[in-house]
Amino acid sequence: MPEGHTLHRLARRQQRLLGGQVVAVTSPQGRFANEAAILDGMVFAGAQAWGKHLVQSYRPAGSRKRADERLVHIHLGLYGAFTEEPTPMPDPVGQIRMRVVGRDVGIDLRGPNQCELMTPDQLDALVGRLGPDPLRDDADPAAAFRAIARSSRPVGALLMDQKVLAGVGNVYRAEVLFRAGIDPMRMGKSLSRNEFDGIWHDLLDLMPIGVRRGKMHVVRAEHDRGAPSYAPDRPRTYVYRRAGEPCRICSTPVLTSVLEGRNLFWCPTCQG
Structure with a gap:
């Protein structure tokens, strides 16, 4: 299972690659299809990590309200992994839970332990259950x-x-x-x-x-x-x-x- 530094590295990379862009979100595998339809066409607002949890944030174009924010909570577990491809991306192969495509690059997520929509309140509850993360400035x-x-x-x-x-x-x-x-x-x-x-x-x-x-x-x-x-x-x-x-x-x-x-x-x- 990836340790915390891997999730922080992934979050920072996804922020660099997709931050501020309107993205296309799909679920080729189908298990995240309803949630992907909600996120499709939104702006990739950012990504952060807390320990071994990665959270992506999406917002409607032009909105900066937290109430409009949609969060995707990802825990890779033992088998989850992200891969990247330049756009246009090839046709999906294998069990891709979520595909996020920006201007120049797309990201596929395969095999995570968790991939779910989460409200800001649910994120607060998750973070409240975790101990301090040495990689976060707010750690106590x-x-x-x-x-x-x-x-x-x-x-x-x-x-x-x-x-x-x-x-x-x-x-x-x-x-x-x-x-x-x-x-x-x-x-x-x-x-x-x-x-x-x-x-x-x-x-x-x-x-x-x-x-x-x-x-x-x-x-x-x-x-x-x-x-x-x-x-x-x-x-x-x-x-x-x-x-x-x-x-x-x-x-x-x-x-x-x-x-x-x-x-x-x-x-x-x-x-x-």
């Missing part, structure tokens, strides 16, 4: 620390809980805990505010790199040596997907386990 890290500080769940699980912290997925979870030297199985309430602040500021450093580059970069320059440990299309990491391989710092074999249904990776020495 204190809210995440309050949730962590009163929990007996492992901090490794809490960082993945979107109600606690929005946008962090398995890779960033594993890597920021390694970089902080924190055992992922520690109870959340054992984490000090200074330790949490270190994690938060590390996310503030690392996640924008993912937005800019389109890929994660989590290994410090002084530790980035040797051949990649797995497929070249995977990010270079300290521990993520390196089970059994030597830690880049201390050479202890990296451990793996399953925590609340997700694979967990850590170094028992550096994070002991």
Whole structure:
């Protein structure tokens, strides 16, 4: 499942490609046909991300009223993806849930977990259920620390809980805990505010790199040596997907386990 930086990168790109344009919206697959008919011919007003949720906004030409706004909430899930084509776009192939076509480019959405119209009030309710997103200027890290500080769940699980912290997925979870030297199985309430602040500021450093580059970069320059440990299309990491391989710092074999249904990776020495 894409982590938060991917959704922010997609939102910014869609804003650049389509922002301010009257667009044609269809649903070749048919599952979003009624909603697409409402949006067809509107102006693509913008796109934003909150954690792993992307929201597109549409308005009638000439209107700037929030009451006239139509929102599309998209959660890609495990299999969803956007693709782009210059206009005129080729005929649809496969299960395209939504097609949005502007002047010079069109965007197809396939296989999302969710693609639905949403009112502004519903968006407010969704955002209210999410923890702070490190990639948003309006994020309040204190809210995440309050949730962590009163929990007996492992901090490794809490960082993945979107109600606690929005946008962090398995890779960033594993890597920021390694970089902080924190055992992922520690109870959340054992984490000090200074330790949490270190994690938060590390996310503030690392996640924008993912937005800019389109890929994660989590290994410090002084530790980035040797051949990649797995497929070249995977990010270079300290521990993520390196089970059994030597830690880049201390050479202890990296451990793996399953925590609340997700694979967990850590170094028992550096994070002991």
